[in-house]
Amino acid sequence: MLxxxxxxxxxxxxxxxxxxxxxxxxxxxxxxxxxxxxGLTKDISTMxxxxxxxxxxxxxxxxxxxxxxxxxxxxxxHQDLRRRIPQGLxxxxxxSGLGAKRVRFLYxxxxxxxxxxxxxxxxxxxxxxxxxxxxxxxxxxxxGLEVAVQGVERMxxxxxxxxxAEVLGFLKGTDGIIRLEPAGSLRRGKETVGDxxxxxxxxxxxxxxxxxxxxxxxxxxxxxxETKASVELxxxxxxxxxxxxxxxxxxxxxxxxxxxxxxxxxRERALKLGYTVNEYGLYRTSDDKKKKPLAGKTEEEIYKKxxxxxxxxxxxxxxGEIEAAEKGKLPKLIExxxxxxxxxxxxxxxxxxxxxxxxxxAARKKGWEWLGSADHSQALKMTNGxxxxxxxxxxxxxxxxxxxxxxxxxxxxxxxDILADGSMDYDDDLMKExxxxxxxxxxxxxxxxxxxxxxxxxxxDNPHVDCIGHLSGRLLGQREAYAIDYEKIFEASRRTGxxxxxxxxxxxxxxxxxHATTAKGMGIRIATNTxxxxxxxxxxxxxxxxxARRAWLEKKDxxxxxxxxxxxxxCDGE
DNA sequence: GCCGTTTTCGGCCCGACTGTTTTCAGTCG
Numbered sequence: 279m280l281x282x283x284x285x286x287x288x289x290x291x292x293x294x295x296x297x298x299x300x301x302x303x304x305x306x307x308x309x310x311x312x313x314x315x316x317g318l319t320k321d322i323s324t325m326x327x328x329x330x331x332x333x334x335x336x337x338x339x340x341x342x343x344x345x346x347x348x349x350x351x352x353x354x355x356h357q358d359l360r361r362r363i364p365q366g367l368x369x370x371x372x373x374s375g376l377g378a379k380r381v382r383f384l385y386x387x388x389x390x391x392x393x394x395x396x397x398x399x400x401x402x403x404x405x406x407x408x409x410x411x412x413x414x415x416x417x418x419x420x421x422g423l424e425v426a427v428q429g430v431e432r433m434x435x436x437x438x439x440x441x442x443a444e445v446l447g448f449l450k451g452t453d454g455i456i457r458l459e460p461a462g463s464l465r466r467g468k469e470t471v472g473d474x475x476x477x478x479x480x481x482x483x484x485x486x487x488x489x490x491x492x493x494x495x496x497x498x499x500x501x502x503x504e505t506k507a508s509v510e511l512x513x514x515x516x517x518x519x520x521x522x523x524x525x526x527x528x529x530x531x532x533x534x535x536x537x538x539x540x541x542x543x544x545r546e547r548a549l550k551l552g553y554t555v556n557e558y559g560l561y562r563t564s565d566d567k568k569k570k571p572l573a574g575k576t577e578e579e580i581y582k583k584x585x586x587x588x589x590x591x592x593x594x595x596x597x598g599e600i601e602a603a604e605k606g607k608l609p610k611l612i613e614x615x616x617x618x619x620x621x622x623x624x625x626x627x628x629x630x631x632x633x634x635x636x637x638x639x640a641a642r643k644k645g646w647e648w649l650g651s652a653d654h655s656q657a658l659k660m661t662n663g664x665x666x667x668x669x670x671x672x673x674x675x676x677x678x679x680x681x682x683x684x685x686x687x688x689x690x691x692x693x694x695d696i697l698a699d700g701s702m703d704y705d706d707d708l709m710k711e712x713x714x715x716x717x718x719x720x721x722x723x724x725x726x727x728x729x730x731x732x733x734x735x736x737x738x739d740n741p742h743v744d745c746i747g748h749l750s751g752r753l754l755g756q757r758e759a760y761a762i763d764y765e766k767i768f769e770a771s772r773r774t775g776x777x778x779x780x781x782x783x784x785x786x787x788x789x790x791x792x793h794a795t796t797a798k799g800m801g802i803r804i805a806t807n808t809x810x811x812x813x814x815x816x817x818x819x820x821x822x823x824x825x826a827r828r829a830w831l832e833k834k835d836x837x838x839x840x841x842x843x844x845x846x847x848x849c850d851g852e
Numbered sequence: 853g854c855c856g857t858t859t860t861c862g863g864c865c866c867g868a869c870t871g872t873t874t875t876c877a878g879t880c881g
Binding site for chain 2: 295300301302303304305306307308310311334335336337338339340374375376377378379380409410411412414415418462473475501502503504505506508518520533534536538541542543544545546548549550554555556557558
């Protein structure tokens with residue numbers, strides 16, 4: 279799958295073109311197309327030129343580049359740009375406060391073409407005498423350099439939600455606050471979050487901003503004006519606060535939730551309809567901006583004026599949601615309240631922290647009707663995986679437990695390893711005794727694409743395997759996804775009726791949202807699972823559901839919305 | 853670069869903050 283590589287190449291080309299002072303709209307087109315290729319599940323190397331050109335934002339020029347890239351692994355114009363523009367200038371763009379204009383200027387005047395030379399020049403006080411640069415700018419560049427050298431860290435959504443709850447909890451009590459909501463990529467449920475965005479309406483904006491920049495979690499103030507402030511949190515993450523009038527809250531919430539691409543598309547639509555939209559409201563193009571807006575108090579008003587259904591934040595990625603909203607065809611997204619159980623959790627029998635009884639009690643307390651207790655199989659020694667004898671013992675234990683309760687059922691499940699050759703870690707007789715089998719890869723991650731793909735398909739062909747766990751195997755910030763052919767695997771999944779898991783562990787969130795969308799389109803059933811290793815991790819269902827929502831999934835697409843009885847029937851009827 | 857029930861040419865989202873300036877460019881989201 280070359281899509282991500284090609285998207286990366288286009289992003290780099292956009293930056294190089296910017297350094298080359300090329301047409302800004304051309305640069306925007308490259309970035310927009312890069313986004314489109316990133317979200318595409320069909321492999322570009324299997325697409326014809328005509329198919330490529332049907333991707334929104336991709337015309338003949340970029341389609342030909344995609345074609346050139348999949349045939350030759352390179353793009354000539356990209357190589358030309360690389361030859362002409364020093365590589366170091368690209369890394370200089372990562373320094374906060376430096377954009378293409380300033381980087382180019384530094385290169386032309388002082389021949390600075392690397393982070394090292396930039397640091398030396400700033401420390402030597404050589405920048406302050408340049409026109410447009412002064413002492414303050416020099417200091418800021420040095421600060422920006424520290425961050426750029428470390429590289430930009432993004433938090434997982436799970437971590438971001440915790441940090442957000444702390445900040446909101448602190449701000450909540452402030453005098454004069456009317457509404458206070460998280461915005462940005464966190465509200466869209468993106469798998470990782472770069473910084474925290476908070477929106478607030480208040481009768482006393484000064485007070486909120488002052489309290490915010492002096493909060494205990496605020497390490498340093500990056501900017502502070504009348505309507506917005508940014509601070510760096512103790513963990514180095516940036517947190518932005520915007521304060522608006524309550525009449526503009528909906529417009530501002532829409533605006534600061536993004537995504538940027540969604541907002542650009544929305545504004546283009548507004549212009550066609552004779553309106554203009556900003557963070558204060560929706561106006562007629564002909565009207566004075568000081569006039570009261572036609573809409574702005576709620577998001578629903580804005581979307582309605584533009585002839586659209588309200589679009590849930592998770593869908594605002596410019597992946598067809600505006601077209602669907604126009605036709606009134608948005609999905610009715612699954613909600614956490616629809617979930618009645620989880621197939622995948624662990625106990626202290628293998629590597630979990632809580633006993634079977636504790637896990638079951640906690641699941642019941644969440645309002646669930648059933649829980650799949652799916653300890654590891656024997657191959658995973660480091661997790662104390664269960665031998666066949668121990669697993670049979672556990673099956674007996676679960677049967678006894680279920681006799682005591684009618685209203686709550688534990689499924690005897692297991693997360694069985696898919697061994698390197700695609701065979702399963704338990705024999706068929708044992709798997710037959712289990713209610714539900716999740717097959718996962720936990721070893722030999724570096725197999726070539728073809729072998730890994732065959733390995734997983736072989737597991738799906740086993741009649742006892744119900745579901746594939748964390749298909750891509752990626753660990754956010756730690757490990758790349760294994761090389762697999764998604765098209766072939768989805769096809770096998772459809773053919774064998776094997777479900778695919780959306781794993782809600784914060785560093786997994788696996789399937790990827792775009793892959794889950796493709797799977798849904800093929801009629802593949804999805805299980806949203808926690809992979810909980812302790813009772814508190816059962817709350818990771820919220821992350822799994824968020825991924826499902828970003829993938830446009832509805833209640834009917836997800837196995838976990840079945841009642842205990844339906845799950846039993848489904849397991850027996852396979 | 854892309855795109856088109858106003859267009860195949862001429863558009864292409866919009867505003868806040870900073871640091872540098874005497875009214876604004878660059879950056880950022």
